Each structure stands twice: as C-alpha cells, then as structure tokens.
Amino acid sequence: DTAVSQTPKYLVTQMGNDKSIKCEQNLGHDTMYWYKQDSKKFLKIMFSYNNKELIINETVPNRFSPKSPDKAHLNLHINSLELGDSAVYFCASSHTGTVSSGNTIYFGEGSWLTVV
Amino acid sequence: GESVGLHLPTLSVQEGDNSIINCAYSNSASDYFIWYKQESGKGPQFIIDIRSNMDKRQGQRVTVLLNKTVKHLSLQIAATQPGDSAVYFCAENVGGGADGLTFGKGTHLIIQP
Numbered sequence: 177d178t179a180v181s182q183t184p185k186y187l188v189t190q191m192g193n194d195k196s197i198k199c200e201q202n203l204g205h206d207t208m209y210w211y212k213q214d215s216k217k218f219l220k221i222m223f224s225y226n227n228k229e230l231i232i233n234e235t236v237p238n239r240f241s242p243k244s245p246d247k248a249h250l251n252l253h254i255n256s257l258e259l260g261d262s263a264v265y266f267c268a269s270s271h272t273g274t275v276s277s278g279n280t281i282y283f284g285e286g287s288w289l290t291v292v
Numbered sequence: 293g294e295s296v297g298l299h300l301p302t303l304s305v306q307e308g309d310n311s312i313i314n315c316a317y318s319n320s321a322s323d324y325f326i327w328y329k330q331e332s333g334k335g336p337q338f339i340i341d342i343r344s345n346m347d348k349r350q351g352q353r354v355t356v357l358l359n360k361t362v363k364h365l366s367l368q369i370a371a372t373q374p375g376d377s378a379v380y381f382c383a384e385n386v387g388g389g390a391d392g393l394t395f396g397k398g399t400h401l402i403i404q405p
Binding site for chain 1: 326328330333335337338341379381392393394398
C-alpha cells in the first residue's frame with residue numbers, strides 16, 4: 177500500500193487554466209506538506225498544514241492554495257497557471273510536532289506539472 | 293538564501309567502492325538532519341537521520357557523520373551497488389513545529405559497472 181499517494185502523476189495544461197493535485201496519506205499523520213521541485217532538482221517547501229495551523233512559505237504566489245477536507249488529505253489548487261509553475265510537486269506527511277528522529281517526513285511519488 | 297548546500301553536484305564511483313556525499317549547512321540552530329534518496333521519477337525516500345546531539349549514526353551500508361563545529365554532514369555508502377544510483381539530498385530541521393525541512397541542492401550519485 178502506498179503511504180502517501182498523489183494524483184495525477186502527470187499533468188499537461190495550458191496557461192491560464194486552473195488545476196488541482198490531490199494527495200492522500202494512510203499513515204495516520206496529522207501534518208501534511210506540499211513541496212515544489214524545480215528543473216534543477218531543488219526542493220522547497222510551499223505549505224505545511226495540520227488541523228490547527230497553516231504555514232505558508234511567503235514566496236508562494238496566492239494563486240496556490242491548499243485545501244484539506246480531512247487530516248488524511250491535502251489537495252493543492254492552482255489558479256491561472258503560468259509557464260513558471262511547471263515543476264514536480266510533492267506531497268508529504270508527518271506527525272504533528274517537531275520533525276525528529278522517529279517523526280520524519282514521508283513523501284509521495286510526485287506530480288509532474290507542465291504548463292504550455 | 294539556502295542554509296543547506298552540497299559540495300559536489302555529481303559523484304561517480306565504481307560499483308563495489310565506497311562513496312561519500314558531503315553537505316554543508318549554515319544554520320547552527322538546526323537540531324535534526326536527514327538524508328534522502330531520490331530515484332528517477334520517484335519521490336524522496338528516507339535513508340538515515342541524525343540528531344544534533346550525535347556525531348555518527350550507522351544504518352545498513354550507510355553511515356551519517358555530523359560535525360557541528362564546521363557545520364558539515366556526510367553520507368557514507370559502503371560497497372555501492374547499481375541500485376544506489378540516485379540523487380541524494382541532505383535536509384535539516386530547526387525544530388519548533390510543522391515547519392518541514394530545508395533541503396540542500398542534491399548530489400547525483402552515478403555507479404559505474
């Protein structure tokens with residue numbers, strides 16, 4: 177069973193469109209994250225979210241918004257897509273609290289977004 | 293700027309040799325470090341971690357060394373195998389809540405037959 181799963185794996189869309197990437201985790205974690213990996217493989221956190229707190233990386237445009245219907249899901253909505261949004265987006269999860277040994281972050285397989 | 297970085301973007305080693313991947317960090321408040329392995333087309337996978345109150349931790353064929361004096365982290369992989377080919381990332385966390393991890397730029401490890 178996949179611990180952190182995200183769909184779709186590949187998404188090609190035109191500029192200006194609105195799209196969503198879904199994420200689900202079955203690890204019983206209560207904190208979830210979205211990371212963006214650019215063409216140079218650099219991974220950068222976009223959001224972290226649990227049922228009490230949303231932490232937003234200030235560099236993320238407000239066209240990006242996380243939506244969590246329950247603690248096992250954190251979907252990423254992107255409005256008015258731009259060419260520069262093309263990247264791989266990774267969902268991840270952990271238990272709430274300090275990330276530490278025994279409470280590390282587990283990643284999904286990634287969603288490849290291409291904006292044309 | 294980024295607080296975690298790597299010395300070498302690509303490392304090529306012969307199969308069976310040992311490999312060492314290095315990482316420098318600048319945030320002295322970081323108290324937890326992780327090495328992740330990312331294979332082509334997949335997400336980062338946890339390899340090994342270390343807390344700041346330790347200087348060495350061993351796993352199966354992997355060892356992580358932490359030198360807080362010079363803010364340096366390394367991952368040693370013994371007897372490399374073709375399956376070790378991947379991009380390796382070091383990551384750090386300064387603690388204090390759901391603030392995730394800060395990643396370095398990654399080193400591409402290539403295993404030559």
